[in-house]
Amino acid sequence: MHLSLLLPAIGLASQVLAKSDTATLAENYLSNLVPATKDVLFNMVTGEAAGADPGVVCAVIPDPEHPEFSLFWVRDAALVYDVWLNELIALKDTSLRPLMDDVTLTLVRTQQVTSLAGDVFERGLEEAVFYLDLGYITDLFFRPGSPAADSPPFRAAILIKYAEWLTEPAQNNGSWVAHHLWPHINLDLQYISNHWNESSWDLWWPPVWGGSYWTASLQYRALRAGARLGRKIGRHANVAGYDSRASMILDYMQTFWNEEQGFMTETTVTDPTATYGRIGIGAAPITVSIYNYDQSLGCDAATFQPCSDRALSSLKVVGDHFKANFNISKDIPDGHPGFYGFFLEDQFIGGQPQFFSSFNQAEQLYDALSTWEKLGGLDVTPVSRKFFVQFDANIKPGHYTKGSSTYRHLTTAIREYADEVLVLLSKHTPEDFILTEAIDKNVGGPVGPRGMIRSLAAAMSAADTHNGMTPPSWSGPRNEGNPYSNTPDSQTVLGL
Incomplete structure (x- = not known):
């Protein structure tokens, strides 16, 4: 007993x-x-x-045996920059401030490089990879998947996140953001607004040409966050159409959901018999979930928040x-x-x-x-x-x-x-x-x-x-009445 x-x-x-x-x-x-x-x-x-310019992050520890990796990739570097910004803003590690100033200059410089992708008037903003001095690369072996449509929104999101912090009263740099940094941010936002529905290379290797859930999600975030920042610094005319365009992208993002199997498809190229074709199952949507995490959105499924039913189902499948x-x-x-x-x-x-x-x-x-x-x-x-x-x-x-x-x-x-x-x-x-x-x-x-x-x-x-x-919030308030809408005058999910 x-x-x-x-x-x-x-x-x-x-x-x-x-x-x-x-x-x-x-x-x-x-x-x-x-x-x-x-x-x-x-x-x-x-x-x-790393033998690089200030603010430049090499994709690996520089290695002569891996020259194809020993380069500056906008995407990979932005993932590092985002971590540093979270630690600067959320963890208040102000020792990172000088480094983020160098990062800002690095990202602005990448906009002005005339590369094989083109110049600032063509697809130059989509150039994905540079030498460590930010010189352009001519060897096609070193730039698979470039130009990449995720470069403008990823760059814009990093600059916006830093700019939001700089405009806080404790930093008191709103005027500098409005007059000096905003034009560079808006350059990417204009490009996204005009080109968001065009096919592009996917983010993984080997590249796939088509629609990308990853890219669309970054474009949505950049336009939404950019519109909020623009209003904050008085650039209302610049951002007048960004919220409505972001809502269109959010609608497009829902088309990637595989209702039958319960996962978020990576790409529109889902014919496995095609060259580099895929069935659409991959990790990019999981990265979207954590990169676009905003606790003020709660468990919103439309933006694929980490605790949403779609994100959890996709994680399992x-x-x-x-x-x-x-x-x-x-x-x-x-x-x-x-x-x-x-x-x-x-x-x-x-x-x-x-x-x-x-x-x-x-x-x-x-x-x-x-x-x-x-x-x-x-x-x-x-x-x-x-x-x-x-x-x-x-x-x-x-x-x-x-x-x-x-x-x-x-x-x-x-x-x-x-x-x-x-x-x-x-x-x-x-x-x-x-x-x-x-x-x-x-x-x-x-x-x-x-x-x-x-x-x-x-x-x-x-x-x-x-x-x-x-991480700090990036989104505008959500409208609970329309799960695919997000307008500046709607109500927040959480009172954070």
Whole structure:
């Protein structure tokens, strides 16, 4: 009798201990990974340390054996810049201010380079890659997928985010933003507004020419955030049409949703029989979810917020496909994380799992947990149930308030799952904690050039959100009456 009463308690204690062990292992990993990552970013790949101009971040630790990587990619650098801005603004690390001034000049300079993509009057704003002195590249081998339509919105979003901070009363730089920085921001915004519905190269290798969910999402954010900034600094005439154009892009973004299977499709090129064709399953929408995270939008599905039912469903569906795709994760059971790659058909350096996208899945869940705490509860819908059922086989659609036993069970299990991602990646991280691009899909272990900055940026961003960092808001208020609308005079989802 006494033994039978004791056994459940022992079982419960062992479960708590196991969860505590996972959290401890994750924290221990980050305690070694973060200092090593910062050392690479500040002392090996940025500016003079990399033999580059100030504010320029080399895509890897410069390596003569990898000249195709030892370049300045707007996309990869912007991922790093976004991390630095979050740490400057949300974590108040003002030591980053001089560096962000250099970054601003770097991004402005890239607008003026006449390259193979063209000049500022053609597609020059879409040039994706430069030498480390920001000179243009003529060797086509070094610029696959360029010009890239995500360059203008990514550049604009970084400049807007910094400009918003500069206009705060404590910084008192609104006049400088309005007269000196805004013209460069608006140059990209005008381009986006005029060219958003044109086909372009997709972001991954090998490039696909078509419509891209990633690019559309960045374009939406840039126009929405740009319109808000323009009104703030009195440039109303410049931004008069940006909100309506952003709403058109938001409508377009919904067409990528695969209702039948429950995932967000990466690209409009979904014929796998075509050259470089794809079925549309890939990690880019997960990156969209965390990059466009804005806690004031709650669990909005239209903008694919991390805790939205669409984003959670997509995380599960895409994750299961990647599990089946990589030999090292085929035996990982349901309810435990596997590795993410770029997309299922990827063959770049052998089509390996990526540190970048694998860290992204953990960050999405940390963001979701933070938002649920702010909202005071979470919703399970018929769309997202496939995600939640991993943690509670009997879960039913409904609202579960903070403090309820179901809420506590689900959020504890999801936090454990996110921490498991970090523990999984720790087993394949180099001994010096300097991340490479990829992980060997058959035997595990690091693959590719050292110090790949998109891996480093993803690690830093996941670490910051693991520790509770919430990025600043970028969106205008949402109109709850129209899920695909976002107008300046509507009501916010959360009173943050």
